[in-house]
Amino acid sequence: MVLRVGYVREHFSSPLLQLSEEDGGKTFTLVECPSGTGQLISRLTDDEIDIAIALTDALITGIAKGSKAYKLVGSFVATPLNWAVITSTSTEFKDITDLQDTTLGISRYGSGSQIMAYVMALQQGWPTDNLKFQINNDIHGLIDSVNDGTTSAFMWEWFTTKPFVDAGKARFIGSVPTPWPSWLIAANPDRAQPAAVSKFLNGLTKYIREFDSKKSREKINIEFIKEKFGYPEEDIKAWLKTVRYPESCSQIPQSVLIDTLGVLEKAGVVTPPSGGFNVNNFISEDVVKLT
Template sequence: MSLRVGYVREHFSSPLLQYEADDDRKTFTLVECPSGTGQLIGRLTNDEIDVAIALTDPLISGIAKGSEAYKLVGSYVNTPLNWAVITGKDTKYQSIADLKDTTIGISRHGSGSQTMAYVMALQQGWSTNDLQFKVNNDIRGLIDSVNDGSTSAFMWEWFTTKPWVDAGEARFIGSVPTPWPSWMIAAHPTRAPADGLRVFLEKLSGYVRAFDSQENREKADVEFIKDKFGYPEEDITAWLKTVGYPVDCATIDTKVIQETLSVLEKAGFIVSPDGGFKVDHFVNADVAKLA
């Protein structure tokens, strides 16, 4: 059985794309999800994919809110994600503080662009009960919305958004790094067989370790990203200085789940049940190893 693996076509996905290029037996098929983690979760729910490589916070908050469409099976990026706060080219907004009581653009409900807006509000001391959102589906829709005035700003990964800023279509007014490692791997609890997932994660780990090596960071990684995504070399080099990958993709740090839940609860995005959250509830223990 070929696994259907959902992913976002961004520079973070480079090791996955390298694995897919070498997968002669076609043990998995990539399904691009340009709208991000909210779309990935929706496709897991709707039986359109079996596995998702997605942002940590929406994956964890989805399970916390009752989703049974997936469990966590692994880790993918163990460094924070730097979320840029972006507004339109000619708007009045000059800083994050200016966004209080305005409408924030998001890709989908439950997406990283929404959960990080709650984190931003927590940091600013705003009431999260007052946050207002407008769904704009993807990066193009988000940029259009900050320029037509229907939203004040949106949040997206810094280097992914930078080409639009460089082109003069939008402006950066701040950034909010995640307080947790940024990417994890989730899978449907029955559609993705444990044996197939173990093989997928073991082989993916090899590509991740190769990509993360100092030797490849100096040249091969830069050339691959330049060829696949067209980013300027200076942006690729700057990003590589900020990102780190796990040695073993099938290992999940218990503290990541606990601390992410704690921040999301403080931000008002999730509500803890009586007795608190149980880490075991979030993980498929037949596949992942908790550390």
């Protein structure tokens, strides 16, 4: 079978794009999901994709809330994601503390932009049961919403948003790094056959190891990201200093699941069942290994 792999076209996806160029559509095709993880999860649920490379917290939240549309099958990025807090250039908001009791923009319910708003609230000591949100679908809708005043701010990955800030369309007022490694890989347990998923993960592992090498980081990665995304070289170099990929895409540290669930519980995003969560229920055991 040819797997349909959902992804967000950002600099993090560079090793995936490199693998796709080599594969040429023989074993998988890419399905771009510009609205982010909420859209990826919807497409997994609606039989539009078989595999999703998506944000750790949102994937874990979905399973914790009972979704049967996917199981975790691997790791993609081993370092935290730095979520920028962004507002309009003309608002009175000076820093994160000014956002309490305002309406925050999110891409979709269940998305990373919503979950990280809960994490931000937890860090600030705000009540998490009365946060107000407005859905704005994607980065363009989110920027429009802060500029027309329907939302106070939104959260999105720092370097993805920086070109809009540099162009004067928005303004940073802070950032909140994730308390967990940022990206995992999920697959529909019925449509995505284990052998096909394992083959995909093995190929991706080869490319992330090459991407993570010193030689690639010094030149090849910079030129690739510049060509594909048009980012300034100084931004690419700054981002490369912050990101690391796992040794193997076919492994997930058990601590990632335990620690992420712990933070999500404290933030009020998920509620554990009697006896607590069993992390083995979150993974496809015939594909991925917990370490």
